[in-house]
Amino acid sequence: MKTFISLDVNGRKHQLAVDTRAKLTDLLRDELRLTGTHVGCGTGSCGACTVLLNGRTVKACCVLAADVDGQQVTTIEGLSEPGELSPLQQRFVEHHGLQCGYCTPGMVLSAHQLLADNPTPTEADIRHAIAGNLCRCTGYQNIVKAIVAASEQQ
Amino acid sequence: MIAGEFEFFAPKTLAEALTLLHTHHSGCRLLAGGMTLVPVMTLGLAQPGVIVSLNHVSGLDGVEDRGTTLRLGAMTRHATVGSHPLILEHAPLLAAAARAIGDVQVRHRGTLGGSLAHAEPAADYLCATATLGARFLLQKHGGERWLSADAFFVDVMTTALAPDELLSAIEIPKQAAGSGYAHQRLRRVEGAFPTVLAAAQIAPRGGPARLGLGGVAPRPVVLDIGEVLGNGVTPAALDEIGTRAFDAARHALADLNGSTDYRRAMARVCARRAVAAAADMLAPGGR
Numbered sequence: 059m060k061t062f063i064s065l066d067v068n069g070r071k072h073q074l075a076v077d078t079r080a081k082l083t084d085l086l087r088d089e090l091r092l093t094g095t096h097v098g099c100g101t102g103s104c105g106a107c108t109v110l111l112n113g114r115t116v117k118a119c120c121v122l123a124a125d126v127d128g129q130q131v132t133t134i135e136g137l138s139e140p141g142e143l144s145p146l147q148q149r150f151v152e153h154h155g156l157q158c159g160y161c162t163p164g165m166v167l168s169a170h171q172l173l174a175d176n177p178t179p180t181e182a183d184i185r186h187a188i189a190g191n192l193c194r195c196t197g198y199q200n201i202v203k204a205i206v207a208a209s210e211q212q
Numbered sequence: 213m214i215a216g217e218f219e220f221f222a223p224k225t226l227a228e229a230l231t232l233l234h235t236h237h238s239g240c241r242l243l244a245g246g247m248t249l250v251p252v253m254t255l256g257l258a259q260p261g262v263i264v265s266l267n268h269v270s271g272l273d274g275v276e277d278r279g280t281t282l283r284l285g286a287m288t289r290h291a292t293v294g295s296h297p298l299i300l301e302h303a304p305l306l307a308a309a310a311r312a313i314g315d316v317q318v319r320h321r322g323t324l325g326g327s328l329a330h331a332e333p334a335a336d337y338l339c340a341t342a343t344l345g346a347r348f349l350l351q352k353h354g355g356e357r358w359l360s361a362d363a364f365f366v367d368v369m370t371t372a373l374a375p376d377e378l379l380s381a382i383e384i385p386k387q388a389a390g391s392g393y394a395h396q397r398l399r400r401v402e403g404a405f406p407t408v409l410a411a412a413q414i415a416p417r418g419g420p421a422r423l424g425l426g427g428v429a430p431r432p433v434v435l436d437i438g439e440v441l442g443n444g445v446t447p448a449a450l451d452e453i454g455t456r457a458f459d460a461a462r463h464a465l466a467d468l469n470g471s472t473d474y475r476r477a478m479a480r481v482c483a484r485r486a487v488a489a490a491a492d493m494l495a496p497g498g499r
Contacts, residue, residue, distance in 0.1 A: 078220040101251035114320040120250040124220045190315025
C-alpha cells in the first residue's frame with residue numbers, strides 16, 4: 059500500500075509515494091540513497107540510525123516513513139558539503155573517535171545535538187548525551203575526547 | 213521494512229482520529245511516538261491491520277495551567293515533560309520520571325500518553341502519575357470519561373481503554389509548595405528499563421505523603437505513608453516503610469531483570485531511599 063508524502067531532507071524538497079510499511083531508514087537509504095544513515099538493530103536500541111527530525115535527534119528505525127509527511131529531516135550528509143567535514147566531524151578524525159565507523163553517523167548527530175543545546179558540556183553531559191548510541195569498538199573514550207575538543211573549539 | 217501490510221491514516225484533528233477509531237476499532241492501533249509499537253511491528257510481534265498516527269493531530273500536546281491542576285496533552289513528548297517550567301514548578305516528580313526514560317532520542321520522540329497506554333508495569337510514568345494522583349481523560353466518538361490511576365491501570369500492559377477510545381489528556385494535581393519528592397530507579401545500565409521504581413511525594417507540615425512502587429506488581433502500587441511519618445522521618449519510620457514496600461512486592465513478576473525475591477528486596481531499598489531523599493528536600497522541620 060502506498061501513501062504520498064512530501065518532506066524536506068537536508069534542505070531538498072521531495073514528493074514521493076512511500077510504502078506504508080517503510081520506515082524512515084528505508085526511505086532515506088533505499089529511496090533517496092542517503093546511505094550515511096546506518097541500520098544496526100532496527101528496533102531502537104543502538105542509535106546507528108539517528109537523524110534530526112525537525113531539528114531533534116530521533117531513531118529513524120522507529121519512525122514510519124508515511125509519518126514524516128510535511129516534516130524536515132537532517133541526515134549525516136546534511137552536516138557538511140560533499141567532500142568536506144564539519145568541525146565536529148574533523149575532531150572525530152583527529153581524536154580517533156571511530157574505528158569501524160558503523161556507529162559514527164549516529165554518534166556525530168547525537169554530539170551535534172548536544173553541542174547545539176549545550177555548547178559547554180561536562181564530560182558527564184557528553185556521556186549522557188551519547189547514551190542512546192552504542193559503539194562496540196572504541197570503548198567510547200576517544201569519542202568523548204573528540205566531543206570535548208569540538209566543544210572547546212566552538 | 214515492516215513485513216505485514218497495514219492501512220495508514222494521519223488525521224489532523226481529534227474528531228477525525230476518533231471517527232477512524234470508531235470505524236476501524238478492531239485491528240486498529242494508535243501510533244504515538246512509536247518507541248514500542250514500531251519495534252514490535254518490525255519484529256512481527258504486533259500485526260495491526262490499521263495504523264492511526266496521532267503525530268499530526270493538533271491540540272493533543274502541550275501543558276496547560278488549569279488552576280489547581282496541570283493538564284498535559286497525551287502527545288506531549290518526554291523531553292517536554294522533563295523540562296516544562298509548569299511541570300518543574302508544580303509536579304517535578306513527573307519531570308524527573310520523564311528525564312529518566314530511555315535516551316535523548318527516545319525522549320525527543322516518545323510520548324507521555326503512549327507510555328501510559330502501553331502500561332508496562334515498571335514504566336517511569338505509571339508510578340509517577342499514580343503517586344501524584346493523576347486523572348486520565350479517555351475520549352471516543354460521541355463520549356468521554358475521566359478515570360483515576362487506580363481505575364485506568366488494570367493489569368500488565370492492560371488499561372481501561374476500550375478499543376474505540378483514546379487517551380487524550382492527563383491531569384496532575386499541583387503539589388503543595390515546599391513539597392519533597394524523589395524518583396528512585398533501579399536499572400542495570402543507563403537507559404535500561406527499570407527493574408524496580410520507588411516514587412515519593414511528601415507535602416510539608418503534615419500534608420499528604422505517598423510512596424509509589426513500580427515493577428513490583430501488575431500495576432503501580434501507591435501507599436499512603438502520612439501516618440508512618442507522623443513523628444517525622446525517623447529510622448523506625450523508614451524501617452516500617454521498607455517493610456510495607458517489601459510486603460507490597462510479594463507477588464512481583466520474575467523476569468531476566470530479577471526474581472521475585474530480588475525485586476522484593478530492592479523494593480525495600482528503593483522505598484527507603486526515595487522517602488529519605490524526598491524528606492531531605494523539605495525545609496528543616498518541614499514535616
